[in-house]
Amino acid sequence: MKAAFFTQTGAPEVIQYGDLPDPQIGPGQALVKIRAVSVNPIDTYIRNGAPYWPLPNPFIIGADFAGEVVQVGADVTDVKPGDRVWGSNQGLLGRQGSFAELAAIDAHWLYPTPKDVTDEAAAASALVGITAHLGLFQRAQLKAGETIFVNGGSGGVGSVVVQMAKASGAKVIATAGCAEKVAAVKALGADLVLNYKTDDIAAAVKAFAPEGVNVYWETVREPEFEKIVPLLAERGRIILMAGRDAKPTFPVGPFYVKGCSLLGVVMFKATPEEQRICAGDISRWLSNGMLKPHIGKVLPLSQAAEAHKLQEENTLRKSNTLCGKIVLKP
Known part of the structure; x- marks a missing residue:
């Protein structure tokens, strides 16, 4: 072969x-x-x-x-x-x-x-889809009506997080790095898309979600927690999926007084049973058009x-x- x-x-x-x-x-x-x-x-x-x-x-x-x-x-x-x-x-x-x-x-x-899903779409949704599902629903326990901030909504995982969050009834804020990617993330269904190079992220989030965001999904390898934590609502959750060697400064005080949580997601450490639950939703959403890789x-x-x-x-x-x-x- x-x-x-x-x-x-x-x-x-x-x-x-x-x-x-x-x-x-x-x-x-x-x-x-x-x-x-x-x-x-x-x-x-x-x-x-x-x-x-x-x-x-x-x-x-x-x-x-x-x-x-x-x-x-x-x-x-x-x-x-x-x-x-x-x-x-x-x-x-x-x-x-x-x-x-x-x-x-x-x-x-x-x-x-599913019969109506191409092999290309299924392959493109696999690792990123399972990662997104585990992080959103097993780790962060995202609920309908909550607000999630996706830092990097045009990437492989980020674009799937945006769509899954919308499918679950959440409100979605996302970032992208250029006008083309901002438009692409809007097309995925995000409620608010910001250009992280030019927009005032803190002011825009405050206007959209005055009480803060319930979940912050970080896709980059070097999280800036001093910028992230102020965006969180009480009992907000941060999801990390990268940054194995990162050693960023962490604002402990503002984080713990809000009762927040910091959660990591590593898809290949999930059991076959846990991943099969993810796969069931992924296949269903691919078939009904709610997930488009x-x-x-x-x-x-x-x-x-x-x-x-x-x-x-x-x-x-x-x-x-x-x-x-x-x-x-x-």
């Missing part, structure tokens, strides 16, 4: 595209013919040598996928050959990734793809190295050359 893989960590150029042996499935697994995959920042961190866990060698990159089951192993009853499926969690915790023509995947990470670029799988370069330019160097997810097709 063709696959995108590396044998040593480093810059995007270490990614090779070529032939590897077809994977063999074991009990509890399914062999999936991959139709679409998508790129996430964590894929680039792993490729660059982040020491999260030992990697197989060669290591196939990628977490997200959508495709079709072609074979099932012993004890697999929930899926059968011919079923369209989607999922994430490949390439994590030592598992082989999804950027290949075929993947052997534990069946508990497979979710049915923002796909910024579609490339062939052979251009996986170029896709990693583009992702890093935007994640690490803030080049603003990408709005939405990168999807690749074998």
Whole structure:
């Protein structure tokens, strides 16, 4: 089979595209013919040598996928050959990734793809959708009528948070970095979208939500808590999904006297049962149009190295050359 893989960590150029042996499935697994995959920042961190866990060698990159089951192993009853499926969690915790023509995947990470949802949409919604769902509903316990502030509403996770929050009946404030991205986030349904480069964020939030925001979703790697905490309502919740090495200043006093909470979300540490709950809502919202993944670029799988370069330019160097997810097709 063709696959995108590396044998040593480093810059995007270490990614090779070529032939590897077809994977063999074991009990509890399914062999999936991959139709679409998508790129996430964590894929680039792993490729660059982040020491999260030992990697197989060669290591196939990628977490997200959508495709079709072609074979099932012993004890697999929930899926059968011919079923369209989607999922994430490949390439994590030592598992082989999804950027290949075929993947052997534990069946508990497979979710049915609705008939009216494309493989590209399902793959683009996988890791970001599960992350958003876990953060909003398991960790922050967002309720209808509450106000959420999404810092970075045009990004992969941020754009999904905006849509899921609206689907749950919340009021959404979001930020973006240019006029094009502001318009894109408005189109996702946000009630108020601010340009973080030019607008007075504090004044605009005060006018929209005089009592403060109930949930603040942070997407950037270096949170500015001295700006965030004043925006919170009593018992406000901050969700963190990035910033492993960040050591920002934290205003303890203003935070604790409001009775606020600081919550982290790491999707690959959630159990299969927890992630399946997320997947059910994601599939339903994709099918009824309440969730529309923002796909910024579609490339062939052979251009996986170029896709990693583009992702890093935007994640690490803030080049603003990408709005939405990168999807690749074998």
